[in-house]
Amino acid sequence: MWCSRLLSYPLSRGQCSSYRARAALAQLNHVLESELESIRGAGTWKSERIITSKQGPHIHVEGSRGEILNFCANNYLGLSSHPEVIRSGLEALEKFGAGLSSVRFICGTQNIHKNLEEKISRFHQREDAILYASCFDANAGIFEALLTPEDAVLSDELNHASIIDGIRLCKANKYRYKHMDMQDLEAKLQDAQKHRLRLVATDGAFSMDGDIAPLKEVCSLAQKYQALVFIDECHATGFLGPNGRGTDELLGVMDQVDIVNSTLGKALGGAAGGYTTGPKALIDLLRQRSRPYLFSNSLPPAVVGCASKALDLLMESNAIAQSMVAKTRRFRSKMAAAGFSISGNDHPICPVMLGEAQLASVMADDMLERGIYVIGFSYPVVPKGKARIRVQISAVHSEDDIDRCVEAFTEVGRKHGALP
Numbered sequence: 001m002w003c004s005r006l007l008s009y010p011l012s013r014g015q016c017s018s019y020r021a022r023a024a025l026a027q028l029n030h031v032l033e034s035e036l037e038s039i040r041g042a043g044t045w046k047s048e049r050i051i052t053s054k055q056g057p058h059i060h061v062e063g064s065r066g067e068i069l070n071f072c073a074n075n076y077l078g079l080s081s082h083p084e085v086i087r088s089g090l091e092a093l094e095k096f097g098a099g100l101s102s103v104r105f106i107c108g109t110q111n112i113h114k115n116l117e118e119k120i121s122r123f124h125q126r127e128d129a130i131l132y133a134s135c136f137d138a139n140a141g142i143f144e145a146l147l148t149p150e151d152a153v154l155s156d157e158l159n160h161a162s163i164i165d166g167i168r169l170c171k172a173n174k175y176r177y178k179h180m181d182m183q184d185l186e187a188k189l190q191d192a193q194k195h196r197l198r199l200v201a202t203d204g205a206f207s208m209d210g211d212i213a214p215l216k217e218v219c220s221l222a223q224k225y226q227a228l229v230f231i232d233e234c235h236a237t238g239f240l241g242p243n244g245r246g247t248d249e250l251l252g253v254m255d256q257v258d259i260v261n262s263t264l265g266k267a268l269g270g271a272a273g274g275y276t277t278g279p280k281a282l283i284d285l286l287r288q289r290s291r292p293y294l295f296s297n298s299l300p301p302a303v304v305g306c307a308s309k310a311l312d313l314l315m316e317s318n319a320i321a322q323s324m325v326a327k328t329r330r331f332r333s334k335m336a337a338a339g340f341s342i343s344g345n346d347h348p349i350c351p352v353m354l355g356e357a358q359l360a361s362v363m364a365d366d367m368l369e370r371g372i373y374v375i376g377f378s379y380p381v382v383p384k385g386k387a388r389i390r391v392q393i394s395a396v397h398s399e400d401d402i403d404r405c406v407e408a409f410t411e412v413g414r415k416h417g418a419l420p
């Protein structure tokens with residue numbers, strides 16, 4: 001028998017199969033340990049800090065004393081802990097239960113799901129919308145359902161991982177254009193004329209640099225070469241543009257962008273969930289064909305209740321979104337006056353550019369010692385030599401919070417030689 005060849009003593013049939021199972025597990029552990037060691041060795045190990053309070057501008061973190069000022073959540077509008085958002089989630093939980101125990105097309109669609117889809121399409125001024133468990137799923141589910149080997153997809157090289165994965169799953173011809181480079185996009189569009197449909201896919205706002213896609217130029221190239229435009233608005237929905245509709249509103253091209261994917265897990269209450277909004281026929285097709293929609297559980301009622309209230313608040317008034325704009329300007333201008341270089345344009349993602357990975361890491365640690373939670377990013381998450389600390393501003397930071405953050409940066413920057 002197989003085991004007998006390895007061992008010098010005989011084993012029964014049962015002992016032999018359990019030996020084989022243990023050997024397989026030992027082999028797996030060996031492979032995993034060496035993989036984990038290579039992650040540690042590359043300095044890219046991600047550890048998680050444990051928050052012991054609600055998400056918000058002031059949090060409690062395990063291992064740190066007192067309140068921490070939080071500048072690294074995507075809670076752009078502060079709605080994650082908004083009392084009306086929480087109440088709406090609780091009411092939906094009470095009335096509609098913990099969850100559906102079903103996918104949408106079997107018995108997982110409640111009136112609240114249909115109402116939320118209607119509200120999302122009204123918010124974005126599109127024909128229809130479809131909910132997913134996350135925007136990752138929305139991105140994973142759209143390209144394969146929509147595009148065939150006859151078609152082409154043209155994707156910005158710095159698009160989010162979920163767009164990259166979604167595109168990998170589809171059989172269309174794939175083009176990757178240089179980040180926000182319209183000459184390169186045009187060259188690729190010319191080459192893609194031989195295909196049936198062309199779809200340009202870009203993040204509306206890019207989360208590592210806080211830069212905003214040149215959608216006016218993208219849309220005019222799309223018109224010239226008869227292409228569709230898809231944007232991922234995770235870092236734009238709720239706060240970019242005069243009414244927080246997103247990058248397309250900010251840049252005046254709401255009527256030229258065909259498909260919007262976004263998340264309910266950032267500015268819109270921060271619970272979870274994602275969606276696609278666009279032409280009705282496209283949404284109808286996704287309900288029939290999109291695999292993460294068809295084969296995954298419905299959004300839980302509490303999550304639907306929270307997102308629905310967040311959208312109500314934003315459709316009633318643009319005051320929250322405008323307050324975030326003012327706070328962002330305050331932070332960016334005070335940091336620039338202190339001598340820091342902040343990347344991106346007017347976005348609440350404010351990357352403080354430092355260059356060296358080591359500098360970003362020690363400065364972020366020193367900021368936490370001063371009670372301010374910010375995160376350093378370095379290679380391979382961002383290019384070599386472009387390490388930074390990413391600060392994210394929220395509408396619920398007070399002016400005092402922002403000033404404290406700038407003062408701490410100035411102190412820590414001087415200490416480590418990032419400022420003269």
Ligand code: PLP
Pocket residue numbers: 134135136137139160162203207232234235262263264265272273274
């Ligand atoms: N797209 C972008 C640009 C993101 O930043 C994220 C989240 O980090 C996602 C998609 C995925 O969103 P979700 O958290 O809803 O899956």
